[in-house]
Amino acid sequence: MVIVHFRQFKGVFAVKGERMKRAALLSVILLSSCGAQVRTGLDNIGEYKELFCGKRIGIITNQTGCNREGRHIVDVFRDMKGVTITAIFSPEHGLYGVREAGEKIDSQTEKESGLAVYILYGKTLKPTPEMLKDMDVLIFDIQDIGARFYTYISTMSLAMEAAAEHKKCFVVLDRPNPINGVQVGGNILKKEFAGFIGLHPIATRHGMTVGELAKMFNEEGRLVNGVKAELVVVPMKGWQRHLWYDQTGLSFIKPSPNMPNLETAMVYPGLCLLEGTNVSEGRGTDMLFRQFGAPWIDSEKLAARLDKLNLAGLRFEARSFTPVDSKYKGQKCHGVKVTVTKRDLIEPFWSGVQIVNAIYQMYPNSFEWNSEHFDRLCGTSAIREAIVKGIPLETLKERWQADVESFMRIRAKYLIY
Secondary structure, eight states: OOOOOOOOSSGGGOOOSHHHHHHHHHHHHHHHHSOOOOBOTGGGGGGGHHHHTTOEEEEEEOTTOBOTTSOBHHHHHHTSTTOEEEEEEEOTTTTTTOSOTTOOOOOEEOTTTOOEEEEOSSSOSSOOHHHHTTOSEEEEEOOOOSBTTSTHHHHHHHHHHHHHHTTOEEEEEOOOOTTOSSOOEEEEOOGGGOBTTBOSSOEEEOOOOHHHHHHHHHHTTOSGGGOOOEEEEEOOBSOOTTOOGGGTTOOOOOSSTTOOSHHHHHHHHHHGGGGGBSSBOSTTSTTBTTEEEETTOOHHHHHHHHHHTTOTTEEEEEEEEOOSSSTTTTSOEEEEEEEESOTTTOOHHHHHHHHHHHHHHHOTTTOOBOHHHHHHHHTSSHHHHHHHHTOOHHHHHHHHHHHHHHHHHHHHTTOOO
């Protein structure tokens, strides 16, 4: 069921006009009729008031930080007695989630409240002592997407590190992994390829919630110099690991401009690898990560080749498109559209690797790498090197299996649900 999302009638995310109020009412009706039971950490903060009462708090959030009733976290905490909000922090894409990937944003003042909004992307990735000086508790509430290189979990890790260094309590309000918490796939990031698009040695599709990841980063000594935060995870209620986001009864609020729906999130852990090549990943179209191509590709031949790979749960259809920005702006690209046929079977990262390999083998003279970016997305240079050398990819997958099994053993210690 698609649920209409709405914003709080007052405060940071104010809505005006009878039409939008009617839409808000419709959202409440749909939420109550769907019968779902999942409540996010934000929905459960009433049971943790002692953490916040009499405290000065900072909130790391964006447009996704809403409760089941559509109220934004800033409004929720503003109405909590004995709590003072001293600052807001936002990740990549900004507080309202409208800035494009990689766009640098300066810190600002939130118009409605007059609160400072610190941007944890670009010049400053980690909260500074000056930003933290007037607070006792730092709260993280952002919807993740379930892939290692989606930068919100890096923001969480660095903020938790800052909280540990400056003796601030760090609270994670947990949210679902939208592509479920059972399936894990891909390789494990190698230390030498760590960066903001992948800080820690976890699988590409990690199958964890942000709360579970926070516990792992904290307890496994993954923060700088092994510091440990005073960490509290406010858990969800009603979430089960096998659930996809559309089974939770929660409204899907797109976490970033190019992550409009669950279908995109399903393929993102693999199709994002195209960002590290000269093949358009669909940026500048309404089908980012669900279609890809280039002016020099034969759509029919590529679709036929990819279908012969029998990639689990995926189907490919010849498609042409013209990006309005990014790679090949204004140029007609030929490629394929990806359709998920059986989402419980897909292996997005493994499929992404094979897709890149197929295009490279078909067009070795036209295909180009952005080697540094591709390797950081993969967390290793071994995948690119194997493709260039023609090493069977199955051999490569076997090599990383031991690392994945080790990750699974560590991961098991921190699963909450």
